[in-house]
Amino acid sequence: xxxxxxxxxxxxxxxxxxxxxxxxxxxxxxxxxxxxxxxxxxxxxxxxxxxxxxxxxxxxxxxxxxxxxxxxxxxxxxxxxxxxxxxxxxxxxxxxxxxxxxxxxxxxxxxxxxxxxxxxxxxxxxxxxxxxxxxxxxxxxxxxxxxxxxxxxxxxxxxxxxxxxxxxxxxxxxxxxxxxxxxxxxxxxxxxxxxxxxxxxxxxxxxxxxxxxxxxxxxxxxxxxxxxxxxxxxxxxxxxxxxxxxxxxxxxxxxxxxxxxxxxxxxxxxxxxxxxxxxxxxxxxxxxxxxxx
Numbered sequence: 001x002x003x004x005x006x007x008x009x010x011x012x013x014x015x016x017x018x019x020x021x022x023x024x025x026x027x028x029x030x031x032x033x034x035x036x037x038x039x040x041x042x043x044x045x046x047x048x049x050x051x052x053x054x055x056x057x058x059x060x061x062x063x064x065x066x067x068x069x070x071x072x073x074x075x076x077x078x079x080x081x082x083x084x085x086x087x088x089x090x091x092x093x094x095x096x097x098x099x100x101x102x103x104x105x106x107x108x109x110x111x112x113x114x115x116x117x118x119x120x121x122x123x124x125x126x127x128x129x130x131x132x133x134x135x136x137x138x139x140x141x142x143x144x145x146x147x148x149x150x151x152x153x154x155x156x157x158x159x160x161x162x163x164x165x166x167x168x169x170x171x172x173x174x175x176x177x178x179x180x181x182x183x184x185x186x187x188x189x190x191x192x193x194x195x196x197x198x199x200x201x202x203x204x205x206x207x208x209x210x211x212x213x214x215x216x217x218x219x220x221x222x223x224x225x226x227x228x229x230x231x232x233x234x235x236x237x238x239x240x241x242x243x244x245x246x247x248x249x250x251x252x253x254x255x256x257x258x259x260x261x262x263x264x265x266x267x268x269x270x271x272x273x274x275x276x277x278x279x280x281x282x283x284x285x286x287x288x289x290x291x292x293x
Contacts, residue, residue: 012075013074013075013077013133014121014122014126014130015074015114015117015118015121015126015130015133015134016071016072016074016075018117018120018121019067019070019071019074019117020071022117023064023067023068023071026067026113026117027060027063027064027067028060029113030063030067030109030110030113031056031059031060031063033109033112033113034059034063034106034109035056035059062089063110065085066082066085066086066110067110069081069082069085070082070110070114070134070137073137074130074133074137079133079136079137079139079140080140082137082140082141083137083140083141083143083144084144086103086107086141086144086145087144087145087148090103090145090148091148103145104142104145107138107141107142107145110138111134111138114134114138115131115134117130118130118131118134171183172199172200172203174207174209175213175277176277176281178207178208178209178210178211178284179209179210179211179212179213179277179280179281180200180203180204180207180209180211180212180213180242181212181213181215181273182196182200182212182213182214182215183215183217183218184196184214184215184216184218184219185218185219186218186219186220187219187220187221188216188219188222188226189225189226190225190226190229193226193229193230193232193233194229196229196233197229197232197233197236200212200233200237201236201237201240204237204240204241204242205240209242210241210242210243210280210283210284211242211243211245211280211281211283212237212242212243212244212245213245213247213273213276213277213280214230214233214234214244214245214246214247215247215248215273216230216246216247216248216249216253217247217248217273218248219248219253221252221253221256222253222256222257223256224256224259224260224262227256227257227260227262228260228262230246231262231263231264231267234246234266234267235266238266243268243280243283244268245268245269245270245276245279245280246267246268246269246270246276247269247270247271247272247273247275247276248271248272248273249269249270249271254269274288
């Protein structure tokens with residue numbers, strides 16, 4: 001990759017000066033071309049990019065920031081500022097699932113507009129120098145994207161996989177109108193307790209639940225910190241009109257909660273899921289009747 005020499009003091013870069021003088025018109029033209037997706041390589045409907053779905057004001061603001069960053073690179077004789085800008089913009093989008101060709105389309109669209117400006121300079125020397133400078137800036141930007149895009153995509157896949165695992169680890173099951181069961185299986189820590197809170201409270205509102213059976217049968221051990229989270233979940237649910245009943249309580253779990261000197265007032269616990277369900281239904285005047293025959 002080539003390099004650009006820093007500008008001599010007080011000698012303005014002609015392309016940077018042209019960009020600054022016409023920046024509003026440049027941004028408007030690039031915005032229209034991006035929305036129209038006039039790239040010959042992307043004419044097929046199957047090859048259309050996601051940029052046309054971006055709100056126009058947000059798209060215009062993004063193009064303005066990119067053009068201003070390139071103008072600074074030109075004025076200072078560098079090519080790293082736009083590259084850093086592109087990476088900052090591209091990485092979150094890569095993690096959100098945007099395709100690499102969408103990033104390439106944005107860079108190429110900007111490059112075409114800049115090359116068009118180069119030909120508007122006064123002489124062949126200025127035109128040639130400007131084209132070389134633009135080429136170095138665009139090359140550095142695309143190289144930075146390639147260096148970072150693969151890592152960002154891998155992180156996105158890992159995060160999506162973790163989200164699926166977490167969702168499976170906190171299944172919420174409606175077993176009666178207004179009654180939810182949340183079976184916990186495996187070790188529980190404070191992080192999982194936070195996920196539990198974030199999952200359960202919206203479900204209570206969505207299902208208009210008045211009772212939640214928190215089944216801890218499959219939890220091998222509960223320490224003082226997790227016991228504190230269980231109490232917090234219980235009290236938060238009560239504020240939404242739902243009573244949380246711990247079911248599957250074992251002697252060692254009860255001993256841990258008592259030893260932690262937690263305020264257990266208002267905590268309701270049963271040894272089995274059936275006993276907990278009978279309790280929460282009885283609070284509404286309902287009973288479980290077994291069919292005969």
